[in-house]
Amino acid sequence: MALLEVADLRTHLTSRRGVNRAVDGVNFKLDTGKSLGIVGESGSGKSMTALSILRLVPQPYARIVGGSIRFDGEDLLAKSEREMRRIRGGSIAIILQDPIASLNPVFSVGFQIGESVRIHQRLSGAAQLECVVESLRRVRVPTPEARVKDYPHQFSGGMRQRVVGAIAIACRPKLLIADEATTALDTTIQAQYLDLLRTLQRELNLALLFITHDFGIVARMCDDVAVMYAGRIVEYTSTQHLFTNPLHPYTRGLLNSLPRFARWDEKADRLMAIPGAVPKLLNPPSGCKFHPRCELAEEICTHEEPALEEKTGQHRVRCWMVESAH
Numbered sequence: 001m002a003l004l005e006v007a008d009l010r011t012h013l014t015s016r017r018g019v020n021r022a023v024d025g026v027n028f029k030l031d032t033g034k035s036l037g038i039v040g041e042s043g044s045g046k047s048m049t050a051l052s053i054l055r056l057v058p059q060p061y062a063r064i065v066g067g068s069i070r071f072d073g074e075d076l077l078a079k080s081e082r083e084m085r086r087i088r089g090g091s092i093a094i095i096l097q098d099p100i101a102s103l104n105p106v107f108s109v110g111f112q113i114g115e116s117v118r119i120h121q122r123l124s125g126a127a128q129l130e131c132v133v134e135s136l137r138r139v140r141v142p143t144p145e146a147r148v149k150d151y152p153h154q155f156s157g158g159m160r161q162r163v164v165g166a167i168a169i170a171c172r173p174k175l176l177i178a179d180e181a182t183t184a185l186d187t188t189i190q191a192q193y194l195d196l197l198r199t200l201q202r203e204l205n206l207a208l209l210f211i212t213h214d215f216g217i218v219a220r221m222c223d224d225v226a227v228m229y230a231g232r233i234v235e236y237t238s239t240q241h242l243f244t245n246p247l248h249p250y251t252r253g254l255l256n257s258l259p260r261f262a263r264w265d266e267k268a269d270r271l272m273a274i275p276g277a278v279p280k281l282l283n284p285p286s287g288c289k290f291h292p293r294c295e296l297a298e299e300i301c302t303h304e305e306p307a308l309e310e311k312t313g314q315h316r317v318r319c320w321m322v323e324s325a326h
Contacts, residue, residue, distance in 0.1 A: 001073060002030060002031050003071065003175060003207050004029065004053070004071050004175055004207065005069075006026055006027060006070075007069075008026075008068070009023055009025070009027070009068075009069060010025055010066040015282075017282055018282045018283070020281045020282050021231050021284070022062070022281065023045045023049050023052055024045070024231035024281075025067070026045070026049055026067075028233065030207050030209060031207065032174065033201070034207055035207070036210070036222060036225070037221065038050075039212055039215065039228070040227055040229055041213065041229070042213065044231070044278060045231040046179075046211045048062075049211070049228070050179050050211050052064055053209075054084075054177070055076060055077075055081075071087070071092065072091065086120070089116050089120055090120040092173055092174070092175045092176075092177065093167075093168035093176050094178075095161075095176065095177070095181040096180075097179060097181060097183050099152075099160035099164045099184070100160065103163065106151075108150060109151070109155070113135055113166050113167050113170050114128050114129070114132050117170050120171040129148070131170060132148055132170070135167075136162075138200065140162065141159060141163065141166070158185055158192070158193065161184070161185060161193060165197070169200055169204060173206065174206070175207045176200075176209070177211065178197065178208065178212075180212060181193070181197075181210075182212075182214075182217065194221055198221065215255065218242075222239050224236070225237065227250065229278070230278060230290070231281060232289065233308060233318070234251070234308070234317065234318045234319070235247060235250075235315075235318070236308065236316045237314060237317075238314065243255070247311060247319065247322050249319065250294075253272075253293075254274070256272045286305075287300070287302045287305050288301040288318075288319070289305070296321040301321070304320075305318075
């Protein structure tokens with residue numbers, strides 16, 4: 001049985017202008033000790049999927065309208081808010097993009113890590129302090145015994161993100177969600193942080209869910225990958241298969257837009273780009289949501305949406321023109 005199983009998840013955002021289907025029938029599984037990357041452009045529904053798993057969608061404008069989220073054999077959508085508060089930060093933890101927004105500037109980092117330990121493990125005193133110091137040590141913060149008394153502004157950006165990681169792992173979660181967790185870091189610090197996450201995954205036997213727009217992170221960190229577009233998964237396979245044999249035109253477009261030194265010659269003086277933009281989901285196009293930007297689109301694509309179907313092995317894709325994409 002998978003640790004996390006999301007089936008036909010649908011999350012809608014409601015406004016005076018109408019309904020935005022931010023997450024529209026998403027399905028995936030994640031096993032203990034494995035990692036899954038959800039990748040796509042901004043506005044594709046990646047972060048809203050993560051927030052839906054934790055049931056943290058912004059109320060009252062957003063709500064989960066259908067589907068199921070099963071975690072460790074239990075349906076999270078059937079849990080009360082009190083039960084979800086025990087799960088968040090306990091069994092499921094999240095690392096967000098901006099560590100400054102994640103940390104309270106008026107409390108020491110030791111207090112903030114300890115708060116999670118108090119709530120979920122009911123530790124206090126010396127046991128709590130020992131757990132806090134060990135969490136900082138695991139994320140490789142130097143001299144953790146001394147730094148527990150420091151405040152967020154006394155840490156560099158990279159170290160603040162490590163503190164956020166310490167809060168996330170303090171209660172030994174089974175699932176860790178990283179939502180664009182390395183975007184604010186420079187390249188060198190990002191590489192170190194990814195190595196740290198990989199080490200934590202191995203030591204704690206974590207399941208990792210990466211929300212990212214960076215295929216480099218997917219290639220480095222993820223066993224499987226789901227490509228999202230306009231609220232739906234359009235391709236879902238192993239990371240190796242995605243890079244060696246991408247099937248969906250959108251995936252191929254994303255990969256072709258990546259910088260490659262070989263392209264910088266007399267014949268190619270600029271990067272390839274996907275024309276257009278992600279559609280507004282208040283009034284999405286009919287048929288395949290990608291067809292207005294797709295060079296392979298034909299008549300059927302404009303009025304009938306394809307299903308996410310298995311093509312080869314565990315490789316699933318949502319496209320009428322898969323054979324033409326090769």
